[in-house]
Amino acid sequence: MPEYSSLEKIRLDKIDALRKEGIEPFPTRAKRTHTSVEAIAVFEASEKAAPEGQPPAEVKVTLAGRIRATRPMGKLTFAHIEDGDGKIQLFFRVNELGQERVDFFNNRFDLGDFIQASGALMRTRTGEITLLVHDYRMLAKAVSPLPAAKDETLEDGTVLRHAALEDAELRARQRYADLAVNPEVRITFRKRTAILRALREFLDGHGFLEVETPILQPLYGGAAARPFVTHHNELDQDMYLRISFELYLKRLLVGNLEKVYEIGRDFRNEGVSFKHNPEFTQLEFYWAYADYLQVMELTEQMVSTVCQKVTGGMKVTYQGQELDFTPPWRRLSMRDGILEASGVDIAEHSTAKALFKAIAAKGKTPDPKATRGKLIDFLLSEFLEPTLIQPTFLYDYPRDISPLAKSMPGDPLTVERFEGYVAGFELCNAFTELNDPLDQEARFLEMGRDYADDEEEKHPMDQDYLRAMRYGMPPCGGFGMGVDRLVMFLTDKHHIREVLLFPHLRKEE
Protein backbone atom coordinates (compact mmCIF):
# COMPACT_ATOMS: atom_id res chain seq x y z
CA MET A 1 0.00 0.00 0.00
CA PRO A 2 1.45 3.33 -0.99
CA GLU A 3 1.53 6.20 1.44
CA TYR A 4 -0.60 8.81 -0.23
CA SER A 5 0.40 12.45 0.06
CA SER A 6 -2.12 15.11 0.91
CA LEU A 7 -2.24 16.12 -2.75
CA GLU A 8 -2.95 12.52 -3.76
CA LYS A 9 -5.67 12.13 -1.14
CA ILE A 10 -7.50 15.10 -2.62
CA ARG A 11 -7.38 13.45 -6.04
CA LEU A 12 -8.55 10.12 -4.63
CA ASP A 13 -11.49 11.98 -3.12
CA LYS A 14 -12.26 13.36 -6.56
CA ILE A 15 -12.27 9.83 -8.00
CA ASP A 16 -14.79 8.80 -5.33
CA ALA A 17 -16.88 11.87 -6.04
CA LEU A 18 -16.89 11.12 -9.78
CA ARG A 19 -17.99 7.53 -9.21
CA LYS A 20 -20.77 8.72 -6.89
CA GLU A 21 -21.88 11.02 -9.68
CA GLY A 22 -22.01 8.02 -12.02
CA ILE A 23 -18.92 9.01 -13.97
CA GLU A 24 -16.17 6.49 -14.56
CA PRO A 25 -12.79 8.23 -14.09
CA PHE A 26 -11.06 5.47 -16.10
CA PRO A 27 -13.39 4.76 -19.01
CA THR A 28 -12.57 1.87 -21.33
CA ARG A 29 -12.68 3.65 -24.64
CA ALA A 30 -11.52 6.96 -26.01
CA LYS A 31 -12.02 8.80 -29.24
CA ARG A 32 -10.04 11.38 -31.09
CA THR A 33 -10.13 12.61 -34.64
CA HIS A 34 -6.96 14.72 -34.71
CA THR A 35 -3.73 15.14 -32.81
CA SER A 36 -2.90 18.66 -31.64
CA VAL A 37 -0.55 19.19 -34.57
CA GLU A 38 -3.04 17.84 -37.09
CA ALA A 39 -5.82 20.00 -35.68
CA ILE A 40 -3.73 23.14 -35.97
CA ALA A 41 -2.73 22.25 -39.54
CA VAL A 42 -6.34 21.60 -40.57
CA PHE A 43 -7.49 24.89 -39.11
CA GLU A 44 -4.70 26.85 -40.79
CA ALA A 45 -5.60 25.22 -44.10
CA SER A 46 -9.23 26.18 -43.60
CA GLU A 47 -8.21 29.78 -42.91
CA LYS A 48 -6.14 29.84 -46.08
CA ALA A 49 -8.98 28.42 -48.16
CA ALA A 50 -11.46 31.02 -46.91
CA PRO A 51 -12.15 33.90 -49.30
CA GLU A 52 -10.60 37.26 -48.41
CA GLY A 53 -12.35 38.83 -45.40
CA GLN A 54 -14.55 35.77 -44.79
CA PRO A 55 -14.33 33.61 -41.65
CA PRO A 56 -12.92 30.12 -42.28
CA ALA A 57 -15.23 27.14 -42.61
CA GLU A 58 -15.98 25.57 -39.28
CA VAL A 59 -13.52 22.83 -38.27
CA LYS A 60 -14.92 20.35 -35.75
CA VAL A 61 -12.50 18.02 -34.03
CA THR A 62 -12.21 15.70 -31.06
CA LEU A 63 -8.88 15.92 -29.26
CA ALA A 64 -7.36 13.91 -26.46
CA GLY A 65 -4.41 14.59 -24.22
CA ARG A 66 -2.99 15.31 -20.83
CA ILE A 67 -3.89 18.51 -19.03
CA ARG A 68 -0.73 20.55 -18.44
CA ALA A 69 -2.09 23.94 -17.37
CA THR A 70 -5.43 25.43 -16.40
CA ARG A 71 -6.46 29.06 -16.06
CA PRO A 72 -9.94 29.27 -14.59
CA MET A 73 -11.48 32.72 -14.57
CA GLY A 74 -15.05 32.43 -13.44
CA LYS A 75 -17.24 31.95 -16.45
CA LEU A 76 -14.26 30.99 -18.65
CA THR A 77 -11.51 28.48 -18.28
CA PHE A 78 -8.48 28.09 -20.49
CA ALA A 79 -6.43 24.94 -20.39
CA HIS A 80 -3.55 23.46 -22.33
CA ILE A 81 -3.43 19.79 -23.15
CA GLU A 82 -0.41 17.94 -24.43
CA ASP A 83 -0.44 14.87 -26.63
CA GLY A 84 2.33 12.90 -28.32
CA ASP A 85 2.77 15.61 -30.95
CA GLY A 86 2.47 18.87 -29.10
CA LYS A 87 0.21 21.18 -27.16
CA ILE A 88 -3.06 22.88 -27.88
CA GLN A 89 -5.30 25.21 -25.90
CA LEU A 90 -8.82 24.34 -24.79
CA PHE A 91 -11.40 27.05 -24.12
CA PHE A 92 -14.30 26.22 -21.78
CA ARG A 93 -17.01 28.89 -21.83
CA VAL A 94 -20.38 29.22 -20.15
CA ASN A 95 -21.94 30.20 -23.50
CA GLU A 96 -21.33 26.72 -24.92
CA LEU A 97 -21.25 24.56 -21.82
CA GLY A 98 -23.30 26.29 -19.14
CA GLN A 99 -21.91 27.27 -15.75
CA GLU A 100 -22.32 23.77 -14.31
CA ARG A 101 -20.12 22.07 -16.91
CA VAL A 102 -17.44 24.78 -16.63
CA ASP A 103 -17.44 24.36 -12.85
CA PHE A 104 -17.35 20.58 -13.21
CA PHE A 105 -14.13 20.85 -15.19
CA ASN A 106 -12.61 23.17 -12.62
CA ASN A 107 -13.67 21.03 -9.66
CA ARG A 108 -13.04 17.50 -10.88
CA PHE A 109 -10.09 17.77 -13.28
CA ASP A 110 -6.46 18.19 -12.22
CA LEU A 111 -3.16 18.78 -13.93
CA GLY A 112 -2.01 15.50 -15.39
CA ASP A 113 -5.47 14.07 -16.07
CA PHE A 114 -6.28 12.80 -19.55
CA ILE A 115 -9.25 14.45 -21.19
CA GLN A 116 -11.18 14.07 -24.42
CA ALA A 117 -12.68 17.28 -25.76
CA SER A 118 -14.73 18.03 -28.87
CA GLY A 119 -15.67 21.34 -30.37
CA ALA A 120 -14.80 23.85 -33.03
CA LEU A 121 -11.39 25.33 -33.64
CA MET A 122 -11.00 29.09 -33.42
CA ARG A 123 -8.42 31.78 -32.80
CA THR A 124 -8.45 33.66 -29.53
CA ARG A 125 -7.93 37.39 -29.35
CA THR A 126 -4.23 36.81 -28.92
CA GLY A 127 -4.20 34.69 -32.08
CA GLU A 128 -3.70 31.25 -30.58
CA ILE A 129 -5.48 28.39 -32.32
CA THR A 130 -7.79 26.99 -29.66
CA LEU A 131 -10.49 24.39 -29.31
CA LEU A 132 -13.76 25.98 -28.19
CA VAL A 133 -15.09 23.05 -26.18
CA HIS A 134 -18.66 21.88 -26.77
CA ASP A 135 -18.27 18.60 -24.94
CA TYR A 136 -15.61 16.91 -22.88
CA ARG A 137 -15.05 13.91 -20.66
CA MET A 138 -12.48 12.31 -18.38
CA LEU A 139 -10.26 9.70 -20.02
CA ALA A 140 -7.99 8.88 -17.10
CA LYS A 141 -7.48 10.47 -13.72
CA ALA A 142 -3.94 11.10 -12.49
CA VAL A 143 -3.74 10.12 -8.83
CA SER A 144 -0.25 11.52 -8.34
CA PRO A 145 0.64 15.03 -9.45
CA LEU A 146 3.29 15.07 -12.15
CA PRO A 147 6.61 16.51 -11.09
CA ALA A 148 5.55 19.87 -12.41
CA ALA A 149 7.12 21.74 -15.22
CA LYS A 150 5.56 24.96 -16.40
CA ASP A 151 6.67 26.67 -19.55
CA GLU A 152 6.69 30.41 -19.98
CA THR A 153 6.93 31.72 -23.51
CA LEU A 154 8.89 34.94 -23.43
CA GLU A 155 8.28 37.84 -25.77
CA ASP A 156 11.14 36.82 -28.04
CA GLY A 157 9.59 33.34 -28.35
CA THR A 158 12.06 31.48 -26.17
CA VAL A 159 10.52 29.05 -23.74
CA LEU A 160 11.50 29.36 -20.09
CA ARG A 161 10.91 26.20 -18.07
CA HIS A 162 9.83 26.75 -14.48
CA ALA A 163 10.12 24.13 -11.77
CA ALA A 164 11.22 21.51 -14.27
CA LEU A 165 12.00 17.98 -13.19
CA GLU A 166 15.79 18.12 -13.22
CA ASP A 167 16.95 15.64 -10.61
CA ALA A 168 19.04 13.18 -12.62
CA GLU A 169 18.18 10.19 -10.47
CA LEU A 170 14.45 10.83 -10.43
CA ARG A 171 14.43 11.48 -14.16
CA ALA A 172 16.11 8.15 -14.88
CA ARG A 173 14.24 6.15 -12.26
CA GLN A 174 10.86 7.56 -13.27
CA ARG A 175 11.51 7.97 -16.97
CA TYR A 176 7.74 7.94 -17.53
CA ALA A 177 7.43 11.14 -15.51
CA ASP A 178 10.51 12.61 -17.19
CA LEU A 179 9.01 11.92 -20.61
CA ALA A 180 5.60 13.24 -19.59
CA VAL A 181 7.00 16.50 -18.32
CA ASN A 182 10.08 17.21 -20.45
CA PRO A 183 9.20 17.25 -24.15
CA GLU A 184 12.86 17.47 -25.22
CA VAL A 185 13.43 14.07 -23.65
CA ARG A 186 10.82 12.64 -25.99
CA ILE A 187 12.66 14.26 -28.88
CA THR A 188 15.93 12.63 -27.81
CA PHE A 189 14.39 9.18 -27.80
CA ARG A 190 12.61 9.70 -31.10
CA LYS A 191 16.02 10.63 -32.47
CA ARG A 192 17.49 7.47 -31.02
CA THR A 193 14.92 5.42 -32.91
CA ALA A 194 15.62 7.41 -36.08
CA ILE A 195 19.34 6.64 -35.73
CA LEU A 196 18.68 2.91 -35.39
CA ARG A 197 16.40 3.00 -38.39
CA ALA A 198 18.97 4.92 -40.45
CA LEU A 199 21.71 2.45 -39.54
CA ARG A 200 19.51 -0.46 -40.67
CA GLU A 201 18.55 1.33 -43.89
CA PHE A 202 22.19 1.97 -44.67
CA LEU A 203 23.31 -1.59 -44.10
CA ASP A 204 20.25 -3.09 -45.82
CA GLY A 205 20.95 -0.79 -48.75
CA HIS A 206 24.50 -2.13 -48.95
CA GLY A 207 23.35 -5.72 -49.17
CA PHE A 208 23.86 -6.72 -45.55
CA LEU A 209 21.51 -9.26 -44.01
CA GLU A 210 20.22 -8.51 -40.54
CA VAL A 211 20.38 -11.60 -38.34
CA GLU A 212 19.81 -12.58 -34.73
CA THR A 213 22.28 -14.65 -32.73
CA PRO A 214 21.99 -16.05 -29.20
CA ILE A 215 21.96 -13.72 -26.24
CA LEU A 216 22.10 -16.65 -23.82
CA GLN A 217 25.31 -18.45 -24.61
CA PRO A 218 27.00 -21.55 -23.19
CA LEU A 219 30.34 -19.77 -23.63
CA TYR A 220 31.10 -16.08 -23.98
CA GLY A 221 33.69 -14.45 -26.18
CA GLY A 222 34.56 -11.90 -28.83
CA ALA A 223 35.62 -9.24 -26.36
CA ALA A 224 37.54 -8.92 -23.12
CA ALA A 225 34.89 -8.36 -20.53
CA ARG A 226 33.42 -10.06 -17.51
CA PRO A 227 30.09 -11.68 -18.34
CA PHE A 228 26.86 -11.96 -16.42
CA VAL A 229 26.24 -15.56 -15.44
CA THR A 230 22.84 -17.18 -15.25
CA HIS A 231 21.52 -20.70 -15.01
CA HIS A 232 19.22 -22.93 -17.03
CA ASN A 233 17.27 -24.98 -14.50
CA GLU A 234 16.03 -27.87 -16.66
CA LEU A 235 19.42 -28.41 -18.29
CA ASP A 236 21.23 -27.62 -15.04
CA GLN A 237 23.70 -25.61 -17.08
CA ASP A 238 25.32 -22.23 -16.49
CA MET A 239 24.73 -19.75 -19.27
CA TYR A 240 26.30 -16.39 -20.05
CA LEU A 241 24.72 -13.25 -21.38
CA ARG A 242 26.69 -12.36 -24.48
CA ILE A 243 29.48 -9.80 -24.30
CA SER A 244 29.68 -9.51 -28.11
CA PHE A 245 28.15 -10.99 -31.28
CA GLU A 246 31.45 -11.54 -33.03
CA LEU A 247 32.01 -15.27 -32.81
CA TYR A 248 28.46 -16.12 -33.88
CA LEU A 249 28.36 -13.68 -36.76
CA LYS A 250 31.64 -14.99 -38.12
CA ARG A 251 30.26 -18.54 -37.99
CA LEU A 252 27.70 -17.26 -40.49
CA LEU A 253 30.46 -16.27 -42.93
CA VAL A 254 31.57 -19.90 -42.82
CA GLY A 255 27.99 -20.67 -43.86
CA ASN A 256 28.34 -18.53 -47.00
CA LEU A 257 26.27 -15.63 -45.71
CA GLU A 258 28.67 -13.01 -47.00
CA LYS A 259 27.41 -9.80 -45.45
CA VAL A 260 25.67 -9.96 -42.09
CA TYR A 261 24.92 -7.55 -39.31
CA GLU A 262 23.18 -7.52 -35.97
CA ILE A 263 21.94 -4.68 -33.81
CA GLY A 264 21.20 -5.76 -30.29
CA ARG A 265 22.08 -5.80 -26.66
CA ASP A 266 25.44 -6.74 -25.16
CA PHE A 267 25.96 -7.26 -21.45
CA ARG A 268 29.19 -6.55 -19.63
CA ASN A 269 29.59 -7.07 -15.92
CA GLU A 270 31.83 -4.09 -15.35
CA GLY A 271 32.00 -0.58 -14.03
CA VAL A 272 29.31 1.95 -14.78
CA SER A 273 30.33 5.39 -16.03
CA PHE A 274 29.13 8.23 -18.22
CA LYS A 275 29.97 6.08 -21.24
CA HIS A 276 29.33 2.58 -19.86
CA ASN A 277 26.06 0.87 -19.00
CA PRO A 278 25.95 -2.84 -18.04
CA GLU A 279 23.71 -3.49 -21.04
CA PHE A 280 24.23 -1.48 -24.18
CA THR A 281 23.29 -1.56 -27.83
CA GLN A 282 25.91 -2.85 -30.17
CA LEU A 283 26.08 -2.88 -33.95
CA GLU A 284 28.36 -5.43 -35.54
CA PHE A 285 28.76 -6.30 -39.20
CA TYR A 286 30.96 -8.77 -41.06
CA TRP A 287 31.83 -8.42 -44.70
CA ALA A 288 33.37 -11.23 -46.71
CA TYR A 289 36.24 -10.40 -49.10
CA ALA A 290 36.73 -6.97 -47.53
CA ASP A 291 39.60 -5.77 -45.33
CA TYR A 292 39.85 -3.19 -42.61
CA LEU A 293 40.55 -0.36 -45.06
CA GLN A 294 37.28 -1.01 -46.88
CA VAL A 295 35.51 -1.25 -43.53
CA MET A 296 37.00 2.14 -42.65
CA GLU A 297 35.47 3.69 -45.75
CA LEU A 298 32.11 2.07 -45.18
CA THR A 299 32.16 3.27 -41.56
CA GLU A 300 32.64 6.93 -42.40
CA GLN A 301 29.97 6.60 -45.09
CA MET A 302 27.55 4.98 -42.67
CA VAL A 303 28.03 7.36 -39.76
CA SER A 304 27.97 10.49 -41.90
CA THR A 305 24.87 9.27 -43.76
CA VAL A 306 23.09 8.60 -40.49
CA CYS A 307 24.15 11.99 -39.15
CA GLN A 308 22.85 13.68 -42.29
CA LYS A 309 19.54 11.84 -42.13
CA VAL A 310 18.91 12.44 -38.45
CA THR A 311 20.29 15.95 -37.91
CA GLY A 312 20.08 17.35 -41.44
CA GLY A 313 23.82 17.95 -41.74
CA MET A 314 27.27 16.44 -41.32
CA LYS A 315 28.22 18.69 -38.42
CA VAL A 316 26.91 18.56 -34.89
CA THR A 317 27.66 20.48 -31.74
CA TYR A 318 28.76 18.14 -28.99
CA GLN A 319 29.27 19.57 -25.51
CA GLY A 320 30.17 22.95 -26.93
CA GLN A 321 32.52 21.79 -29.67
CA GLU A 322 31.73 21.19 -33.30
CA LEU A 323 32.17 17.67 -34.66
CA ASP A 324 32.39 17.24 -38.40
CA PHE A 325 31.49 13.77 -39.67
CA THR A 326 32.09 14.62 -43.34
CA PRO A 327 34.21 11.89 -44.97
CA PRO A 328 37.04 11.24 -45.24
CA TRP A 329 37.90 11.18 -41.56
CA ARG A 330 41.41 11.70 -40.35
CA ARG A 331 43.57 8.56 -40.45
CA LEU A 332 46.31 8.22 -37.89
CA SER A 333 48.57 5.27 -37.22
CA MET A 334 48.95 4.16 -33.65
CA ARG A 335 52.70 4.76 -33.85
CA ASP A 336 52.41 8.31 -35.22
CA GLY A 337 49.56 9.21 -32.92
CA ILE A 338 51.34 8.10 -29.78
CA LEU A 339 54.60 9.67 -30.92
CA GLU A 340 52.84 13.00 -31.49
CA ALA A 341 50.91 12.94 -28.25
CA SER A 342 53.51 11.53 -25.86
CA GLY A 343 56.91 11.68 -27.56
CA VAL A 344 57.31 7.91 -27.20
CA ASP A 345 58.04 5.95 -30.38
CA ILE A 346 56.58 2.50 -29.80
CA ALA A 347 58.49 1.15 -32.78
CA GLU A 348 61.75 1.80 -30.96
CA HIS A 349 60.67 -0.31 -28.00
CA SER A 350 59.87 -3.83 -29.11
CA THR A 351 59.67 -5.36 -25.64
CA ALA A 352 57.38 -4.60 -22.71
CA LYS A 353 60.39 -3.87 -20.52
CA ALA A 354 61.87 -1.26 -22.85
CA LEU A 355 58.50 0.39 -23.42
CA PHE A 356 57.80 0.51 -19.69
CA LYS A 357 61.08 2.37 -19.14
CA ALA A 358 60.25 4.86 -21.91
CA ILE A 359 56.84 5.56 -20.35
CA ALA A 360 58.34 5.89 -16.88
CA ALA A 361 60.72 8.48 -18.31
CA LYS A 362 57.63 10.55 -19.18
CA GLY A 363 56.62 10.54 -15.52
CA LYS A 364 53.77 8.02 -15.81
CA THR A 365 53.59 4.67 -14.06
CA PRO A 366 51.58 1.95 -15.78
CA ASP A 367 51.06 -1.49 -14.31
CA PRO A 368 54.60 -3.01 -14.24
CA LYS A 369 53.18 -6.44 -15.18
CA ALA A 370 51.49 -5.10 -18.31
CA THR A 371 52.24 -6.68 -21.67
CA ARG A 372 53.61 -4.52 -24.49
CA GLY A 373 50.15 -4.28 -25.98
CA LYS A 374 48.69 -3.14 -22.67
CA LEU A 375 51.41 -0.52 -22.36
CA ILE A 376 50.55 0.79 -25.80
CA ASP A 377 46.93 0.90 -24.74
CA PHE A 378 48.04 2.82 -21.65
CA LEU A 379 49.85 5.39 -23.80
CA LEU A 380 46.80 5.64 -26.01
CA SER A 381 44.35 6.38 -23.23
CA GLU A 382 46.77 8.50 -21.22
CA PHE A 383 48.07 10.79 -23.98
CA LEU A 384 46.35 10.30 -27.29
CA GLU A 385 42.65 9.65 -26.69
CA PRO A 386 41.81 13.03 -25.15
CA THR A 387 43.22 14.77 -28.24
CA LEU A 388 41.08 12.83 -30.73
CA ILE A 389 38.11 15.19 -30.91
CA GLN A 390 37.22 15.19 -34.61
CA PRO A 391 36.31 11.76 -36.01
CA THR A 392 39.59 9.90 -36.40
CA PHE A 393 40.53 6.39 -37.40
CA LEU A 394 43.40 5.19 -35.30
CA TYR A 395 44.89 2.15 -37.03
CA ASP A 396 47.40 -0.68 -36.64
CA TYR A 397 47.08 -2.13 -33.18
CA PRO A 398 49.42 -4.37 -31.21
CA ARG A 399 48.77 -8.04 -31.80
CA ASP A 400 48.67 -9.16 -28.20
CA ILE A 401 45.57 -7.11 -27.32
CA SER A 402 43.75 -8.19 -30.50
CA PRO A 403 43.33 -11.97 -30.44
CA LEU A 404 40.73 -12.08 -33.23
CA ALA A 405 42.45 -9.76 -35.71
CA LYS A 406 44.76 -10.68 -38.55
CA SER A 407 48.42 -9.73 -38.48
CA MET A 408 49.86 -7.20 -40.90
CA PRO A 409 51.73 -8.99 -43.66
CA GLY A 410 55.41 -8.72 -42.71
CA ASP A 411 54.79 -7.33 -39.20
CA PRO A 412 54.05 -10.01 -36.62
CA LEU A 413 53.66 -7.52 -33.75
CA THR A 414 50.90 -5.52 -35.42
CA VAL A 415 47.39 -6.39 -36.61
CA GLU A 416 45.09 -4.81 -39.18
CA ARG A 417 42.76 -3.12 -36.77
CA PHE A 418 41.36 0.36 -36.30
CA GLU A 419 39.21 2.18 -33.81
CA GLY A 420 37.11 5.24 -34.56
CA TYR A 421 37.50 8.01 -31.99
CA VAL A 422 35.17 10.95 -31.54
CA ALA A 423 35.18 13.63 -28.84
CA GLY A 424 37.97 11.84 -27.00
CA PHE A 425 36.40 8.44 -26.75
CA GLU A 426 36.01 5.22 -28.64
CA LEU A 427 33.03 4.93 -30.98
CA CYS A 428 33.88 1.79 -32.92
CA ASN A 429 36.37 -0.99 -33.35
CA ALA A 430 37.11 -3.01 -36.48
CA PHE A 431 39.64 -5.28 -38.05
CA THR A 432 40.58 -7.60 -40.81
CA GLU A 433 39.34 -10.81 -39.25
CA LEU A 434 41.64 -13.64 -38.43
CA ASN A 435 40.44 -16.61 -40.53
CA ASP A 436 43.31 -19.06 -40.03
CA PRO A 437 42.01 -21.71 -37.59
CA LEU A 438 45.50 -22.78 -36.57
CA ASP A 439 46.64 -19.23 -35.85
CA GLN A 440 43.35 -18.56 -34.04
CA GLU A 441 43.84 -21.57 -31.80
CA ALA A 442 47.37 -20.41 -31.01
CA ARG A 443 46.06 -16.95 -30.14
CA PHE A 444 43.47 -18.37 -27.77
CA LEU A 445 46.18 -20.39 -26.06
CA GLU A 446 48.38 -17.30 -25.92
CA MET A 447 45.62 -15.27 -24.27
CA GLY A 448 45.01 -18.07 -21.83
CA ARG A 449 48.68 -18.06 -20.91
CA ASP A 450 49.19 -14.31 -20.72
CA TYR A 451 46.18 -13.81 -18.55
CA ALA A 452 46.35 -17.08 -16.65
CA ASP A 453 46.72 -15.41 -13.28
CA ASP A 454 44.03 -12.89 -14.04
CA GLU A 455 40.82 -14.88 -14.15
CA GLU A 456 38.71 -11.89 -15.13
CA GLU A 457 40.37 -11.44 -18.50
CA LYS A 458 40.94 -15.03 -19.37
CA HIS A 459 39.65 -15.64 -22.84
CA PRO A 460 37.80 -18.93 -22.98
CA MET A 461 38.68 -21.29 -25.83
CA ASP A 462 35.67 -21.68 -28.11
CA GLN A 463 36.16 -25.08 -29.72
CA ASP A 464 33.00 -24.88 -31.81
CA TYR A 465 34.15 -21.57 -33.26
CA LEU A 466 37.45 -23.18 -34.26
CA ARG A 467 35.58 -26.14 -35.75
CA ALA A 468 33.57 -23.70 -37.87
CA MET A 469 36.69 -21.89 -38.99
CA ARG A 470 38.32 -25.16 -40.00
CA TYR A 471 35.63 -25.57 -42.68
CA GLY A 472 37.06 -22.40 -44.20
CA MET A 473 36.19 -18.76 -43.56
CA PRO A 474 36.57 -16.22 -46.34
CA PRO A 475 38.86 -13.27 -45.73
CA CYS A 476 36.66 -10.59 -44.21
CA GLY A 477 36.42 -7.32 -42.41
CA GLY A 478 34.45 -6.95 -39.19
CA PHE A 479 33.09 -3.97 -37.34
CA GLY A 480 31.56 -3.14 -33.96
CA MET A 481 30.11 0.11 -32.69
CA GLY A 482 28.52 1.25 -29.46
CA VAL A 483 25.24 2.63 -30.78
CA ASP A 484 24.49 4.46 -27.53
CA ARG A 485 27.65 6.48 -27.98
CA LEU A 486 26.67 7.43 -31.51
CA VAL A 487 23.31 8.53 -30.11
CA MET A 488 25.14 10.60 -27.50
CA PHE A 489 27.12 12.42 -30.21
CA LEU A 490 24.08 13.08 -32.37
CA THR A 491 21.88 14.26 -29.51
CA ASP A 492 24.56 16.22 -27.62
CA LYS A 493 24.25 14.18 -24.41
CA HIS A 494 27.17 13.92 -22.04
CA HIS A 495 25.94 10.81 -20.21
CA ILE A 496 24.91 7.44 -21.65
CA ARG A 497 22.04 7.46 -19.15
CA GLU A 498 20.47 10.31 -21.10
CA VAL A 499 20.12 8.15 -24.22
CA LEU A 500 18.83 5.02 -22.48
CA LEU A 501 15.14 4.93 -21.64
CA PHE A 502 15.73 2.80 -18.56
CA PRO A 503 19.41 2.94 -17.61
CA HIS A 504 20.94 0.79 -14.94
CA LEU A 505 20.35 2.18 -11.45
CA ARG A 506 20.96 0.75 -8.08
CA LYS A 507 18.12 -1.01 -6.37
CA GLU A 508 15.64 1.42 -4.89
CA GLU A 509 15.24 1.15 -1.12
Place this chain on the structure above:
RNA sequence: GGCCGACUAGCUCAACUGGCAGAGCAAUUGACUCUUAAUCAAUCGGUUCAGGGUUCAAGUCCCUGGUCGGUCACCA
Protein backbone atom coordinates in the same frame (compact mmCIF):
# COMPACT_ATOMS: atom_id res chain seq x y z
C1' G B 1 35.98 0.19 -5.21
C1' G B 2 38.98 5.32 -3.71
C1' C B 3 38.38 10.65 -3.22
C1' C B 4 35.17 15.13 -3.48
C1' G B 5 30.24 17.21 -3.48
C1' A B 6 24.84 17.07 -3.08
C1' C B 7 20.21 15.37 -0.56
C1' U B 8 15.14 20.75 2.96
C1' A B 9 7.07 20.97 1.23
C1' G B 10 4.30 17.18 -4.56
C1' C B 11 8.19 20.30 -8.06
C1' U B 12 12.26 24.20 -8.25
C1' C B 13 15.09 26.34 -4.50
C1' A B 14 16.35 29.74 0.18
C1' A B 15 17.77 29.63 5.49
C1' C B 16 25.38 34.03 7.72
C1' U B 17 30.10 32.02 11.99
C1' G B 18 24.82 26.36 15.37
C1' G B 19 19.64 30.35 17.53
C1' C B 20 11.52 30.48 15.93
C1' A B 21 12.48 26.00 8.81
C1' G B 22 10.93 30.07 4.29
C1' A B 23 9.55 31.58 -1.10
C1' G B 24 7.48 30.62 -6.03
C1' C B 25 4.71 26.93 -8.47
C1' A B 26 1.12 22.91 -7.23
C1' A B 27 -3.24 22.16 -3.79
C1' U B 28 -7.87 24.18 -1.01
C1' U B 29 -11.53 28.46 -0.65
C1' G B 30 -13.25 33.03 -2.77
C1' A B 31 -13.34 37.09 -6.96
C1' C B 32 -12.94 37.42 -12.28
C1' U B 33 -16.39 36.25 -19.98
C1' C B 34 -9.98 36.13 -24.28
C1' U B 35 -6.26 33.86 -20.53
C1' U B 36 -1.44 31.74 -21.40
C1' A B 37 4.13 30.88 -15.48
C1' A B 38 -3.26 34.36 -15.90
C1' U B 39 -4.05 37.86 -11.88
C1' C B 40 -5.77 39.20 -6.81
C1' A B 41 -7.05 37.67 -1.53
C1' A B 42 -6.89 33.99 2.23
C1' U B 43 -5.63 28.96 3.76
C1' C B 44 -3.20 24.18 3.81
C1' G B 45 1.39 21.79 3.22
C1' G B 46 7.94 19.56 6.72
C1' U B 47 10.55 12.57 10.23
C1' U B 48 15.41 18.92 6.58
C1' C B 49 17.77 11.05 2.99
C1' A B 50 18.17 7.28 7.41
C1' G B 51 20.40 6.10 12.14
C1' G B 52 23.59 7.55 16.07
C1' G B 53 26.61 11.46 18.66
C1' U B 54 28.29 16.60 20.48
C1' U B 55 25.46 20.90 22.45
C1' C B 56 21.20 24.79 26.58
C1' A B 57 20.03 24.55 21.27
C1' A B 58 21.56 20.86 15.02
C1' G B 59 18.94 21.73 8.26
C1' U B 60 23.86 23.63 9.83
C1' C B 61 29.15 20.34 13.60
C1' C B 62 31.03 14.83 14.19
C1' C B 63 30.36 9.33 13.06
C1' U B 64 27.91 5.26 10.28
C1' G B 65 24.80 3.90 6.29
C1' G B 66 21.81 5.04 1.56
C1' U B 67 21.11 7.30 -3.19
C1' C B 68 22.71 10.61 -6.86
C1' G B 69 26.47 13.66 -9.31
C1' G B 70 31.70 14.61 -10.43
C1' U B 71 36.44 12.38 -10.65
C1' C B 72 40.01 8.37 -10.46
C1' A B 73 40.56 3.09 -10.90
C1' C B 74 38.48 -1.02 -13.81
C1' C B 75 36.59 -1.71 -18.90
C1' A B 76 42.56 -6.00 -24.63
